[in-house]
Amino acid sequence: MCPILYAALALRGFVPYEAIHTLRQYGSPFQGHPDMKKCPGIDISTGSLGQGLSCAVGMAIAGKRDGKSYRVFAMLGDGECQEGQIWEAAQAANKYRLDNLIVFVDDNNLQIDGTCDEVMPNLDLAQKFEAFGFETWRIDGHNLEEIVRTLDEVKSRKNGKPKCIVYKAVKGKGVSFMENVADWHGKAPNEEEYRRAMEEIAGGLKP
Numbered sequence: 001m002c003p004i005l006y007a008a009l010a011l012r013g014f015v016p017y018e019a020i021h022t023l024r025q026y027g028s029p030f031q032g033h034p035d036m037k038k039c040p041g042i043d044i045s046t047g048s049l050g051q052g053l054s055c056a057v058g059m060a061i062a063g064k065r066d067g068k069s070y071r072v073f074a075m076l077g078d079g080e081c082q083e084g085q086i087w088e089a090a091q092a093a094n095k096y097r098l099d100n101l102i103v104f105v106d107d108n109n110l111q112i113d114g115t116c117d118e119v120m121p122n123l124d125l126a127q128k129f130e131a132f133g134f135e136t137w138r139i140d141g142h143n144l145e146e147i148v149r150t151l152d153e154v155k156s157r158k159n160g161k162p163k164c165i166v167y168k169a170v171k172g173k174g175v176s177f178m179e180n181v182a183d184w185h186g187k188a189p190n191e192e193e194y195r196r197a198m199e200e201i202a203g204g205l206k207p
């Protein structure tokens with residue numbers, strides 16, 4: 001996911017756009033895991049699964065304490081939700097009534113070594129977050145209209161409950177030979193694979 005974050009930061013002028021070509025190289029601001037000491041615009045270093053939600057909870061508590069109106073968004077993977085730290089953070093979100101915290105869970109049933117069901121079944125993640133005091137939504141992660149509509153609804157609900165949007169998604173969506181294949185987790189395509197992938201993505205885009 002971090003190349004998308006880096007592209008956004010470059011487009012917003014945090015780093016020169018040309019640096020985009022140094023992804024994952026030694027000394028680059030764009031490391032394989034976002035590094036707050038190397039890349040302007042990154043507030044916390046991430047990559048160690050399970051830690052992001054704790055950081056987001058801290059930011060949301062600070063917002064409440066300082067009377068600020070900002071919201072905090074945390075993006076979690078379903079494999080990541082196997083980390084115990086996620087559920088410690090979720091308990092704290094409930095305790096501190098963090099309705100300024102919005103958690104997205106990428107429910108794609110895939111992680112680095114295979115399906116989540118094979119590695120460590122998550123069961124129903126929306127039900128789990130609900131049991132931890134969250135108000136939850138289940139949506140289709142490939143339907144932009146549904147995402148926007150849900151976010152509008154989520155933002156209107158100031159009831160002391162932290163929010164969680166569990167979205168179903170297909171990893172590698174739109175590229176036939178990448179869809180649901182764990183092997184593509186962090187692998188770069190060769191020239192031919194790149195050409196085929198771009199063709200298929202362009203073919204699937206709505207005008």
Ligand SMILES: Cc1ncc(C[n+]2csc(CCOP(=O)(O)OP(=O)(O)O)c2C)c(N)n1
Nearest residue numbers: 047048049077078079080081108110111112
């Ligand atoms: C604490 C920790 N353990 C292991 C890893 C290695 N790792 C990187 S991504 C990944 C799989 C994550 O799966 P998921 O959260 O479902 O994300 P997705 O692959 O669907 O994007 C693993 C195990 C890590 N980054 N951090």
Ligand SMILES: [Mg+2]
Nearest residue numbers: 077078079110
């Ligand atoms: Mg996953």
